[in-house]
Structure formats: structure tokens, C-alpha cells
Amino acid sequence: DAMVIQNPRYQVTQFGKPVTLSCSQTLNHNVMYWYQQKSSQAPKLLFHYYDKDFNNEADTPDNFQSRRPNTSFCFLDIRSPGLGDAAMYLCATSGYDSNQPQHFGDGTRLSIL
């Protein structure tokens, strides 16, 4: 019973070629997040949506964009991937209440050739 679903699980793209990662959820959560996680590092928040309200972290590169067309779906667009963007990308959801945990998808592992 997957509740936060990310596609694809593995993505390979070429240096500079735009790529889109997708996330969908069946939890009807209002808040959706995108994290980047590199090997042996903590997940790093890129941005999140409160409903349709987009919140960008100050240090998220302009190369990273996001779209949330409806409650269930959220996309991460990387306009011109560089070698340093190779990482696991994690989507998570939560309700408004900050005392509730976040629920993560399986992640998309992005490789850059």
C-alpha cells in the first residue's frame, strides 16, 4: 500500500539535459517536500508546498524548480543537471501540524552521465 510514490526509481540523464522527477500521494496531505540526499549525508530540503503555496529554501540552486498541479502530485524539474546533482531525491508529505512526522516516498536515484 504505497502512499507516497516516486517515479522513476532510477533516472539516468546526460549532463545539461533537463529531467523531471515525479511524486504522487494518496494521503491527501497538504504539505509536500522535496529533499536531496547525497551519500553519507543528511537529507537536504530543497523546497516545499503548503497546498499551492511554494516555499523555496534560500540555498536551493535556481537550477531546481518545482510544480504542484494538484494536491496529489508534485514534480521536481532540474533544468540543466550538473555532475554535482547526482543524488537520491526524496519526496515527503505531511499534514499542517508540525508535530506530525513526514512520510517519504522510495526516492529517485539520479545519475548524471
Add this chain to the structure above:
Amino acid sequence: RKEVEQDPGPFNVPEGATVAFNCTYSNSASQSFFWYRQDCRKEPKLLMSVYSSGNEDGRFTAQLNRASQYISLLIRDSKLSDSATYLCVVNTDSGGGADGLTFGKGTHLIIQP
């Protein structure tokens, strides 16, 4: 500055032993606390929330010390399947709700037969 610090380990522990590790956080305004478990190349999964009075879930016990700003996780009767990275997660709600989640880099635990 938001910081969550953990001993990265690895902690090598024989099966059946008890193991404990701590996590410290720097922001005294932090309001909610969680332990997540992350297996190699998988997504983080919620292990347990941490409550002010301390809480237990089977073999796992979590404690919070607000005065000293640390959280602990105790695992009793450790199993081989407990081998994973344990992420300490702190939510600093700045009034905007569930957006202040900060992850530690994780403590790597290896249970040896």
C-alpha cells in the same frame, strides 16, 4: 542556525546487546522530535516520535532532555535487522507549521551475529 548533530559511528554491537545513541540540537525553539531509520539506498522511515515524557515502542525507547537539548534512542535485545542508519530529526516550527525539519547525518549501526 539550525543544527542537529549525531555521532556517525559506526556502532558495532553484538546481537542481543543494548545500544544507545544520542543526538544534540542547537535551536532551543525546537518543538517536535523524531527518530527515523534509513536502510542503505532506501528512503527514511519513521521509527518513532519522541515525547517530552519519554516513550517506548517494543525494544525501542526514546528520551528527550530539553534542558540539555538532546534526544536519545535506546535499543534493547538488538537484532540483526536493526542494522541501519538512524536519523535524528528535529522540527523547529517558526510559526509556519511543518517546514522547519532538520535532519542529523545519522548514526550507522551494525549488529553482528
